[in-house]
Amino acid sequence: MADMDLENIRKDIDCIDSEITALFKKRMDKTLEVAKYKKSKGIPVLSDKREKDILHRVSEEIGEPLDGYARLLFNTIFDVSRSYQNNYMAGRSRLSALIDEALSQTPDLFPKKAVVGCQGIAGSYSQAAAEKLFAVPSVMYFNSFEGVFNAVEKGLCQYGILPIENSSYGSVGAVYDLMQNYNFYIIKSLRLRVSHNLMAKAGTKLSDIRELFSHEQAIGQCGDFIKELNDIKITVCDNTAVAAKMVAESDRTDVAAISSKECIELYGLELLKRNIQISDNNYTRFICFSKKLEIYPGANKMTLILSLPNTPCSLYHTIAKFAAMGINLTKLESRPIPGSDFEFMFYFDLEASVYSRELLDLLGEMQEGPEIFSFLGCYMEAI
Amino acid sequence: MDLNELRLELDEIDAELADLFIRRMAISAQIAEYKLTTGTPVQDSTRERKVVRRFEDRTGELFAPYVPYFCRGLFDASKAFQRDYMKEKTEDKNG
Numbered sequence: 001m002a003d004m005d006l007e008n009i010r011k012d013i014d015c016i017d018s019e020i021t022a023l024f025k026k027r028m029d030k031t032l033e034v035a036k037y038k039k040s041k042g043i044p045v046l047s048d049k050r051e052k053d054i055l056h057r058v059s060e061e062i063g064e065p066l067d068g069y070a071r072l073l074f075n076t077i078f079d080v081s082r083s084y085q086n087n088y089m090a091g092r093s094r095l096s097a098l099i100d101e102a103l104s105q106t107p108d109l110f111p112k113k114a115v116v117g118c119q120g121i122a123g124s125y126s127q128a129a130a131e132k133l134f135a136v137p138s139v140m141y142f143n144s145f146e147g148v149f150n151a152v153e154k155g156l157c158q159y160g161i162l163p164i165e166n167s168s169y170g171s172v173g174a175v176y177d178l179m180q181n182y183n184f185y186i187i188k189s190l191r192l193r194v195s196h197n198l199m200a201k202a203g204t205k206l207s208d209i210r211e212l213f214s215h216e217q218a219i220g221q222c223g224d225f226i227k228e229l230n231d232i233k234i235t236v237c238d239n240t241a242v243a244a245k246m247v248a249e250s251d252r253t254d255v256a257a258i259s260s261k262e263c264i265e266l267y268g269l270e271l272l273k274r275n276i277q278i279s280d281n282n283y284t285r286f287i288c289f290s291k292k293l294e295i296y297p298g299a300n301k302m303t304l305i306l307s308l309p310n311t312p313c314s315l316y317h318t319i320a321k322f323a324a325m326g327i328n329l330t331k332l333e334s335r336p337i338p339g340s341d342f343e344f345m346f347y348f349d350l351e352a353s354v355y356s357r358e359l360l361d362l363l364g365e366m367q368e369g370p371e372i373f374s375f376l377g378c379y380m381e382a383i
Numbered sequence: 384m385d386l387n388e389l390r391l392e393l394d395e396i397d398a399e400l401a402d403l404f405i406r407r408m409a410i411s412a413q414i415a416e417y418k419l420t421t422g423t424p425v426q427d428s429t430r431e432r433k434v435v436r437r438f439e440d441r442t443g444e445l446f447a448p449y450v451p452y453f454c455r456g457l458f459d460a461s462k463a464f465q466r467d468y469m470k471e472k473t474e475d476k477n478g
Contacts, residue, residue, distance in 0.1 A: 006423075009413050010430070016407045017434065020400065021441040024453060027396045028446055034389050050390070054397060061401050065467075066408050069460040073404060074397075076456025080449045320459070324451035358448055 027077070028084055035085035051078050072313065079317055086365050093364020095375060099354050102293040110188065110296050112136055116288070117148040117157035120239030123263040127241075129190050129286035130161050133382065143238060145174055149182050152291055159187070159290050166194075167283040169220045171333055175287070176305065176347060179376055185293040186303055186377035190286045196222050196240075196277045199269040200247060200256040206272055211235060213243035214258035217284075222258055225276040244269060289377075295354055299378045301330070304348040304363070307337060307372035315346070321362055327352050337372075345372065354378045408464055415465040419472060425465050431458055 038044070058074055059067040112135040118126035121141050130137040140157055142148045148160040165171045179186075196218050200209065211233045212219075212226065218240050219226065226234065237243040244263035247255050256272060257263070264271055308314040322329060331349035336342050352359055367373045418425060435454045439447045 006414070006417055009410060009417065012410050013407060013414075014434075014437065016403050016410070017437065018441065020403050020407070020457075021438055023396055023400050023403070024438075025442055025446060027393065027400070028449070030389060030393050030396065033384070034386065034393070037384075037386055037389065054394075057394070058397060058401050061398065062405060066405060066464070069408065069464045070401065070404055072460045072463070073456050076453060077400075080453050083452075084446075084449055320455050321452055324455045 024077075028081065031081040031085055032088055035089055039089060054078075075313060075317060076320070079321070083362070083365055086368065087361050093360065093367065095364045095367050096360045098293060098375075099295065099360065099378070102295045103354065106294045106296055108297055111158075114138070114158045115140060115156075117142055117151040117160040119143070119145055119148050119162060121241045121245060123241035123244060123260060123266045124239050125192065125194055125260055125284060126161050126163065126286065128260065128262070129163075129192050132192065133161065133188060133190055133286075133288050145178055149178050149184065152184065152289070153182060155291075159288050160184075161286055161288050163217070163284050164189070164287045165285040165331075166217055166221065167281065168278050169217050171335070171347060172217070173335060176335075177338070179287075179289065180305055180374050182291075183374075184289045184291055185375075186287045186379050187290050187294045187296065188288045188379050189301070189381040190288070191283050191381060191383050192286060194221075194277070194282050194284045195261070195275045196258050196282075197261050197264070197271055198225075198256055198258055198273040198276055199244060199264050200272055201250075201253060202268075202270045204253050204256065204270070204272070208254050209256045210254040211252075212256055212258065213237050213246050215240045215243065218258045221277045221282055224278050225273075241266075285381075293377060295378050296380065298380045300351060300353060301381055302348075302350045302352045302354075302378045303376040304350070305372065305374040305376065306346045306348065306366065307343065308346065309371060310343060318346075322350065325356070325358055325362070327359065352378075404460075407461070411461050411464055412468055415468040416472075418465065419469050425462050425469070434458075 055071055055074055058070055062070045114134050115138045116130050116134065117140050118124060118130055119142055120126060122139075124141075127139055130139050140151065142151060145162055148157070148162060151157045152160045162175050163172050164175050178184075196214075198206075206229075209229065209232060212229070213235050214222075214237060216236045219234060219236065226232070237246065240257070240259040241263055243257040244259040244267045247257040248267035248269055257269070258276065261271070261274075263269065306318065308318060319329070319332075328351040329348060330351055331347060333347045334344045335347070337345050354360070363373075363375060367375070415425075417423070431454070435451055438450045438454055442450055
């Protein structure tokens, strides 16, 4: 066996593949005829039942132990046929049209000045992000994430800036939900290195602290440090800067806040301990979003939200499509759809260009499909 | 031609595809055997790229965009089969 020549066996495979190619072409032609026929009669292209029948018959024909592998191949064949039918029938997708319009209307340069909405108060990490994203930002503060979205919706602010993901604590689900509900688009993102500090009023010692204020993400990111403090109450605030301000305004001398170092000076506090986060490389990604899709030159990252049918291999087939185009997935996260019985939504970040026709056709098709699909923009990430 | 006739033709094509698939898997088993005895890894990206190019050349421009995804299905089925085959053989030997 060992002296058997791999190249020779592969020649046999190549012969079979030539026959498969011929059948593949024949099948594609036939499915197009089916699609044309259906269109002329006003029947939708999708035919779940027919696909199930084929799978059933093929499985029977092939039998164990090969039927499982055959189903994988035939599901792929269905996907390819459907995609060919749809592209042939639909011409340009709605998504392509939207992107083309954005490309023609977005200026070549990212704005230097803008009125931007952030959550919290002065000293928040979002403010630091705004100052990195824009040369001259005018920052307006709102109490909640939704407040920021509202302000952008009403035109009070041109853009909103909010955290979307942290390297040690994961995604900010609420921001994803709002992006979807408001139909807003990410126009730029920023990776900000975040270091948390413990601060209190002058005179308060580490051993005095009985109550700690901060934002829940910051609390999570400082979990190891907090575990070492005994008998301490943790109070969650809307924002880390709000926590610092509450401590500064409190009459008590046994309270402390976890917040940015900017807040120490801003609210007249004293530093008790520096860099208390779990990892030294603690990054938070902030997104800058707008009501209208804007795509600036150099945009190389795409964010999508998808729901997939609860069937075998549905995630596999989606990922396989991206893989077949050589697209790098930089993020894939799942989250239960609120109010559903553990149906899942998937957050995708892709390294991809809006100039890839192939990809736009694929996304256009996903958008027309029966599942949830949100295109959250194509943008560049600053560091 | 009506929908039923078209579907019958598609069924014939699928039956032929199923036959070819069985033959391809039989050869795939030989390859798995070879890889097992020589310790060659199942994944061979160079070979995969070559096969995709052959497919693209034969299908022509119109279908070429659909070829990489189709081939991925074919390769994944084949690799999953080879891995299972090798696992079973190894277990037989050890058990």
